[in-house]
Amino acid sequence: MIELHNVAYSYGGGELFNDISLKLAPGSFHFLTGPSGVGKSTFLKLCYMELAATSGQVRVFGADASQMTRDDIARNRRRIGVVHQDCKFLDHLPLAANVALPLTVAGRDASAEAANLTELLNWVGLSQHTDALPPQLSGGERQRAALARAVIMSPDVILADEPTGNVDWEMSQRLLSLLVELNRMGKTIMVATHDLALIRAAKAQVGARVLRIQNQSVQLAGADL
Amino acid sequence: MNQAIVALRALFVGDVHADRVVPPTGYTAWLTLFVSGAMAFLAVFSLALSLATGRLADRWSSELARSSTLRISAPSGQMAAQTQAALEVLRTTPGVASARALDEAEQRALLEPWFGPDLPVDSLPIPQLIEVIEDSDGFDAEGLRQRLAGEAPGAVLDDHTRWRTPLVKAADRLRLLGVISIILIAATTAAMITLAANAALAANLQVIRVLRLVGARDVYIARAFVRRFTLRALVGAGVGTVLAMIAVAILPDAQAAGGFLTGLGFQGVHWLLPLLIPPLAAIVSFWATRTAALRTLGGMT
Numbered sequence: 001m002i003e004l005h006n007v008a009y010s011y012g013g014g015e016l017f018n019d020i021s022l023k024l025a026p027g028s029f030h031f032l033t034g035p036s037g038v039g040k041s042t043f044l045k046l047c048y049m050e051l052a053a054t055s056g057q058v059r060v061f062g063a064d065a066s067q068m069t070r071d072d073i074a075r076n077r078r079r080i081g082v083v084h085q086d087c088k089f090l091d092h093l094p095l096a097a098n099v100a101l102p103l104t105v106a107g108r109d110a111s112a113e114a115a116n117l118t119e120l121l122n123w124v125g126l127s128q129h130t131d132a133l134p135p136q137l138s139g140g141e142r143q144r145a146a147l148a149r150a151v152i153m154s155p156d157v158i159l160a161d162e163p164t165g166n167v168d169w170e171m172s173q174r175l176l177s178l179l180v181e182l183n184r185m186g187k188t189i190m191v192a193t194h195d196l197a198l199i200r201a202a203k204a205q206v207g208a209r210v211l212r213i214q215n216q217s218v219q220l221a222g223a224d225l
Numbered sequence: 226m227n228q229a230i231v232a233l234r235a236l237f238v239g240d241v242h243a244d245r246v247v248p249p250t251g252y253t254a255w256l257t258l259f260v261s262g263a264m265a266f267l268a269v270f271s272l273a274l275s276l277a278t279g280r281l282a283d284r285w286s287s288e289l290a291r292s293s294t295l296r297i298s299a300p301s302g303q304m305a306a307q308t309q310a311a312l313e314v315l316r317t318t319p320g321v322a323s324a325r326a327l328d329e330a331e332q333r334a335l336l337e338p339w340f341g342p343d344l345p346v347d348s349l350p351i352p353q354l355i356e357v358i359e360d361s362d363g364f365d366a367e368g369l370r371q372r373l374a375g376e377a378p379g380a381v382l383d384d385h386t387r388w389r390t391p392l393v394k395a396a397d398r399l400r401l402l403g404v405i406s407i408i409l410i411a412a413t414t415a416a417m418i419t420l421a422a423n424a425a426l427a428a429n430l431q432v433i434r435v436l437r438l439v440g441a442r443d444v445y446i447a448r449a450f451v452r453r454f455t456l457r458a459l460v461g462a463g464v465g466t467v468l469a470m471i472a473v474a475i476l477p478d479a480q481a482a483g484g485f486l487t488g489l490g491f492q493g494v495h496w497l498l499p500l501l502i503p504p505l506a507a508i509v510s511f512w513a514t515r516t517a518a519l520r521t522l523g524g525m526t
Contacts, residue, residue: 105441
């Protein structure tokens with residue numbers, strides 16, 4: 001799905017990653033952890049091509065990201081669902097239209113998939129809020145809406161950046177079970193989080209691997225978690 | 226060709242969903258409409274000015290070709306001899322294409338507007354007129370006057386071309402100014418639409434980021450902006466053009482006032498020319514917004 005070969009990333013302030021090699025196999029469930037500011041979000045951005053590696057190669061669905069045109073990137077993003085830490089929506093459109101947005105921009109007829117949309121909103125527990133505008137939603141509702149938007153295209157990969165950052169424990173459990181369910185449907189999942197309790201809870205449900213960002217590199221954490 | 230039709234259709238019919246992804250923009254929409262309307266209004270007047278001065282220059286230029294007149298005032302006995310002598314001088318003057326003495330009927334026709342049809346021309350000592358047509362090089366008026374003074378002392382050369390030439394030059398210059406004004410108006414429209422589009426793009430950066438994140442292609446995002454600005458420019462320029470054409474149509478007609486004054490209006494098929502302004506404004510706006518949108522998008526990932 002997504003492969004990194006000797007990837008380095010540096011910005012004005014210095015080097016963030018150095019020589020990372022990693023392969024996200026289809027159907028795998030990964031956690032990405034590490035202290036805040038260590039580069040979890042940046043790592044995910046490399047994966048969904050918002051940032052380009054300074055050196056090395058990022059391959060997404062078998063193609064070299066640095067060789068892709070902007071339109072290629074757009075098309076590949078339709079196969080990657082992203083849940084952001086601070087979920088951004090189109091604030092002037094109701095929730096249902098926001099969740100269906102990936103369909104709309106892909107040129108697919110959202111009304112033809114209305115049944116899917118209803119089912120999806122039920123699944124994330126937002127069927128009562130289809131006409132609400134995003135600013136009217138609570139943090140947890142926004143996180144779930146973002147997850148619904150990330151999966152409506154039935155993507156192969158779901159990347160979630162601190163999806164439980166703004167919600168209480170109970171809600172984070174619900175979000176986690178949604179992600180686990182998606183993984184069981186065969187989706188490749190990567191969740192960046194610093195919440196170790198969440199990771200422990202997940203390990204009880206699914207064979208998740210934990211990646212830790214340390215010393216500008218990504219290492220597979222031991223079974224001690 | 227088919228693709229162009231599809232693109233045009235998409236532009237005018239639009240995609241309801243694509244339109245909704247960018248929030249409505251309130252007052253910038255009105256500003257764009259106003260700017261395109263005002264610019265179209267000015268463009269119509271510049272066009273009218275160019276066409277009117279063009280007509281003026283053409284008329285004066287065409288009169289240049291047969292513009293000199295030789296007037297011979299002599300006692301009736303010498304008239305024929307002096308006319309012959311003057312014609313001979315003219316025939317041998319370099320720069321004179323042809324010279325012809327007006328016959329009695331022509332002279333009477335010239336005088337008729339002033340004295341009426343019953344003027345007994347025969348009994349009056351009216352001067353003999355000789356029409357002189359210059360070739361493209363023109364002749365040396367001063368030299369001709371001196372030679373005529375010797376051969377036909379009653380001849381007076383009236384070369385009105387000499388004061389018409391600067392007028393034609395002025396009219397040509399005015400036409401050029403009109404054309405430059407139209408170009409400047411188009412460029413100003415492009416600049417203002419670009420500023421408005423950039424403002425709209427900047428105000429919608431979050432929208433654009435979200436659209437990119439969920440897999441929207443650049444053209445999809447750009448189209449939502451381009452369509453709006455193009456339609457606004459088209460409508461605004463349409464209204465401005467119609468108002469300006471009405472204003473030009475009700476200008477008082479200067480045609481009757483003088484031989485070489487011409488009304489600052491459109492004549493005949495020229496009335497169709499201002500109708501090109503709204504589509505041109507739309508094209509300028511399309512291009513300006515598209516460039517601005519793709520530039521903004523190019524800076525994002």
